[in-house]
Amino acid sequence: MLYGNENLRSSLIKMANGDRLAQCIFFYGDKGTGKKALSRWFAQLLLCENQNAPCGHCKNCKTIQNDVHPDVVWAEHSGKLGGFSVNTVREICADAFVAPNSGDKKIYIFDDCDKMDIRSQNILLKVIEEPPAFTYFIFTAASVQALLPTILSRLIPFGVSECTEYEALQALDEMGFAKEDAKDAVSCFHGNIGRCKDYIENEKVRQLVALTKEAVRCIIEKREYDLLRVFYNGSTDRNETTAFIGMLEKVFRDALVLRMDQALPCISCDPDGAKLLAGRLSSSRGQHFHKCILNAYASINANVNLQLTLSALCAELMMGR
Numbered sequence: 001m002l003y004g005n006e007n008l009r010s011s012l013i014k015m016a017n018g019d020r021l022a023q024c025i026f027f028y029g030d031k032g033t034g035k036k037a038l039s040r041w042f043a044q045l046l047l048c049e050n051q052n053a054p055c056g057h058c059k060n061c062k063t064i065q066n067d068v069h070p071d072v073v074w075a076e077h078s079g080k081l082g083g084f085s086v087n088t089v090r091e092i093c094a095d096a097f098v099a100p101n102s103g104d105k106k107i108y109i110f111d112d113c114d115k116m117d118i119r120s121q122n123i124l125l126k127v128i129e130e131p132p133a134f135t136y137f138i139f140t141a142a143s144v145q146a147l148l149p150t151i152l153s154r155l156i157p158f159g160v161s162e163c164t165e166y167e168a169l170q171a172l173d174e175m176g177f178a179k180e181d182a183k184d185a186v187s188c189f190h191g192n193i194g195r196c197k198d199y200i201e202n203e204k205v206r207q208l209v210a211l212t213k214e215a216v217r218c219i220i221e222k223r224e225y226d227l228l229r230v231f232y233n234g235s236t237d238r239n240e241t242t243a244f245i246g247m248l249e250k251v252f253r254d255a256l257v258l259r260m261d262q263a264l265p266c267i268s269c270d271p272d273g274a275k276l277l278a279g280r281l282s283s284s285r286g287q288h289f290h291k292c293i294l295n296a297y298a299s300i301n302a303n304v305n306l307q308l309t310l311s312a313l314c315a316e317l318m319m320g321r
């Protein structure tokens with residue numbers, strides 16, 4: 001069962017029923033919000049054999065769900081960055097003109113396009129400009145900026161958002177996770193089902209959340225050396241550090257939001273820490289810290305030395321407190 005994004009899905013159903021469905025669709029939104037599940041659902045909507053599409057139980061719906069439908073092709077990722085090779089893209093462009101195997105439509109899915117290079121995008125451009133009547137393309141990415149403006153102008157974009165915490169609990173229950181684990185995960189990652197699942201299954205993610213919470217306590221209690229130690233533990237790997245600093249950024253963002261209105265929902269993994277911060281930081285101080293963290297985040301993404309960046313951030317967070 002698919003959770004969340006009801007409005008998006010009902011507009012796609014309306015479009016499909018009205019026989020004016022765009023052939024190139026773009027789902028964008030944060031990692032873990034269910035863009036792949038939505039892509040499968042959309043392919044089912046196009047190819048379902050029943051009136052009430054997607055029914056979920058006809059042969060087409062089932063084979064699409066299991067990623068074995070011959071006319072629903074997931075473009076294969078390759079390379080260190082996880083982009084798409086020029087060969088893969090060329091093959092798909094040629095294949096797009098070959099009639100479908102079984103039904104009257106075929107669908108190509110390019111998921112996680114954030115690392116798709118310009119060359120691959122330019123190769124795709126031509127077929128996207130005028131796809132054969134039976135060919136559909138689905139693209140997904142965390143950010144709208146993943147795709148070139150020339151590509152974007154030929155796609156219908158749909159922003160994908162998190163579901164509610166209640167829906168996330170239901171989904172995790174359906175996946176067979178223990179209730180306590182699910183509750184713990186939702187308290188950190190809210191309605192983002194993918195990130196909740198990752199938290200339960202992946203020890204490393206749980207460690208990063210624990211580090212984030214510890215860092216927030218160190219900042220509140222002005223424990224500079226402990227904060228340095230936490231930062232040191234969080235700096236073993238660039239991707240992990242990016243995730244850690246990203247989580248810390250969200251806690252400060254929540255603290256700023258809570259200062260304005262206590263009733264607004266938190267998006268960070270540490271709502272309790274954010275509440276404590278909100279009670280102790282002045283608005284200008286909070287904004288300054290938030291900016292420091294964003295700068296550190298940008299530096300890490302720009303390949304600046306991890307240790308240096310984190311030491312500087314630690315000093316800034318402790319300065320003049």
Ligand SMILES: [Zn+2]
Nearest residue numbers: 048055058061
């Ligand atoms: Zn069906």
